[in-house]
Amino acid sequence: MRDMTRADAQDLLPDLLHGRLSDAERAEVERVIASDLDLAAELSLLERVQAAHAASPVVNMSRIVAALPTAPAQKPVIATPPVAGQIDELAARRTMARAPRFFGLVRAAAVLLVLGGGAVIATRNPPAPDAPVATGAPAESLALIAEAVQLGLGAPTDDLTVEQLRALEGDIEALDGQPSAEPDAIPHLTDGTGA
Amino acid sequence: MAVVGKPLNIAPELPSAYQTEMTDLIRAGDDAEIDRALIARWTGGDQRAASALVERHAQSLARFVASLGVLPASEEVVQDTFVKAFGSLESFRGESSLRAWLFTIARRLVLDQRRSAHRMRLHVSLEDAPSELIAADDVLDGVVADESAARLRDAVAQLTATQREVFTLRVVEGLSYREIAVVASTTEGAARVHYHNAMRSVRAYLDA
Numbered sequence: 001m002r003d004m005t006r007a008d009a010q011d012l013l014p015d016l017l018h019g020r021l022s023d024a025e026r027a028e029v030e031r032v033i034a035s036d037l038d039l040a041a042e043l044s045l046l047e048r049v050q051a052a053h054a055a056s057p058v059v060n061m062s063r064i065v066a067a068l069p070t071a072p073a074q075k076p077v078i079a080t081p082p083v084a085g086q087i088d089e090l091a092a093r094r095t096m097a098r099a100p101r102f103f104g105l106v107r108a109a110a111v112l113l114v115l116g117g118g119a120v121i122a123t124r125n126p127p128a129p130d131a132p133v134a135t136g137a138p139a140e141s142l143a144l145i146a147e148a149v150q151l152g153l154g155a156p157t158d159d160l161t162v163e164q165l166r167a168l169e170g171d172i173e174a175l176d177g178q179p180s181a182e183p184d185a186i187p188h189l190t191d192g193t194g195a
Numbered sequence: 196m197a198v199v200g201k202p203l204n205i206a207p208e209l210p211s212a213y214q215t216e217m218t219d220l221i222r223a224g225d226d227a228e229i230d231r232a233l234i235a236r237w238t239g240g241d242q243r244a245a246s247a248l249v250e251r252h253a254q255s256l257a258r259f260v261a262s263l264g265v266l267p268a269s270e271e272v273v274q275d276t277f278v279k280a281f282g283s284l285e286s287f288r289g290e291s292s293l294r295a296w297l298f299t300i301a302r303r304l305v306l307d308q309r310r311s312a313h314r315m316r317l318h319v320s321l322e323d324a325p326s327e328l329i330a331a332d333d334v335l336d337g338v339v340a341d342e343s344a345a346r347l348r349d350a351v352a353q354l355t356a357t358q359r360e361v362f363t364l365r366v367v368e369g370l371s372y373r374e375i376a377v378v379a380s381t382t383e384g385a386a387r388v389h390y391h392n393a394m395r396s397v398r399a400y401l402d403a
Contacts, residue, residue, distance in 0.1 A: 010391075011387065018369030020371070050367055052347040053258065053262070053351070054258075056258035056261065057258075061249050061250060064274045068245050071237050072240065072285060
C-alpha cells in the first residue's frame with residue numbers, strides 16, 4: 001500500500017471525525033496529521049463545527065413511529081371484498097348445481113315409495129274374486145316409473161322398452177319382500193288368548 | 196423551538212431483551228449492516244425494528260432538514276420522510292445507505308414544499324433562500340449560548356446553498372462523498388470539490 005498523501009488525509013478528516021475509517025486507514029491519517037500542524041488545526045475546526053451543529057430540533061419519535069405503516073408480516077390477513085365475493089359466488093353456484101340432483105332424488109324416492117306402498121296395500125287387500133284383474137301395468141304407472149328412474153338416476157328413459165320398465169316395476173314390487181320397519185301384529189298377543 | 200443536543204438513545208421504551216439484542220447488533224456491525232438487519236426484521240413483521248430505525252435517524256434528519264432552512268416545520272418533514280420511506284422499504288435495494296436514502300427523500304420533500312410555496316407566490320428556492328431562513332439555526336442560540344459556536348454556525352451559513360448542503364452532510368452527518376452525491380443529485384467528484392471550497396471559505400470567514 002502506498003503512503004497516504006496529505007491530500008488523501010485531508011479528504012478523510014470528516015471520516016476520521018465520525019469513526020468511519022478502518023484501523024489501518026485511521027493509523028495512516030493520524031500519522032500524516034502528526035507531522036502537519038495545518039491538518040491538525042483543520043481537524044480541530046471540524047470537531048468544533050460538528051459540535052456547534054450537534055443540536056437538532058426536538059423530534060417526537062413516538063408520533064413518527066405511530067404514523068408508520070404496519071410491518072408487512074403483521075398485516076391482518078383479511079379476504080378483500082372481491083375475494084370474499086368470489087368465494088360466496090362459488091359456494092352459491094355449487095349449491096345451485098347440486099339442488100336439481102338433490103330434489104330429483106327426493107322426487108324419485110317419493111314416487112318409488114308411492115308405487116311400493118300401493119303394491120303392498122294391493123297384496124294385503126286382495127280384490128274380490130269378481131273384480132277385474134289388471135293384466136298389465138297401466139300406462140300412467142309406467143310413466144311414473146320412467147320419471148322415477150329418470151329423476152333418480154339422472155338418465156333418460158326414452159330408450160327403455162316397455163318390458164324393461166315392467167321389469168323395473170317388478171323390482172319395486174319385490175321391495176315388499178324386504179322386512180318392514182313395522183312388524184306385523186302377532187295373532188296370539190292381539191287376539192286375547194295369550195296362548 | 197426547543198432543541199436538544201443529547202446523543203441518541205436507542206429506543207429506550209423497548210423491552211430490555213430486545214434492547215440487549217440491538218446493542219449486540221450495533222457492536223457487531225457498521226451502520227449500513229445495522230440498518231439492513233433492522234429493515235430485514237421490520238419486513239419480517241417486527242414493528243419494534245421501525246422504532247429502532249426512527250431512533251437511529253430521526254434527529255440527524257431533523258438537523259439536516261433544519262440546515263436547509265425548514266426549521267419550523269422540520270418535524271413534519273421528518274415524519275413525512277419516514278412514512279414515505281417505510282411505504283417503500285420492502286423495495287429498498289440497498290444500493291445506497293439507508294441514511295443517504297432518507298436524506299434524499301427529505302431533500303425532495305423540502306424542494307417540493309418550496310415549489311408549492313413558489314406556486315403560492317411565497318417562493319423560497321434552495322439556491323436563493325433569504326439569509327434569515329438559512330440562518331434559522333440562530334434559533335438554536337437560546338440553548339447553545341456560545342459565542343464561538345454561533346460564529347461557527349455563521350461561517351457555515353454564509354456558504355452557498357450547495358456548499359452548505361455538502362459541507363453539512365460531510366462534517367455534521369458524516370456522509371461519504373458517494374452518499375452525498377446520491378442525496379444532492381450530483382457526482383462524487385463535484386461533492387468533493389464543493390466540500391473543499393466550503394472548507395476554505397469557512398476558514399477564511401473565521402480568520403477574517
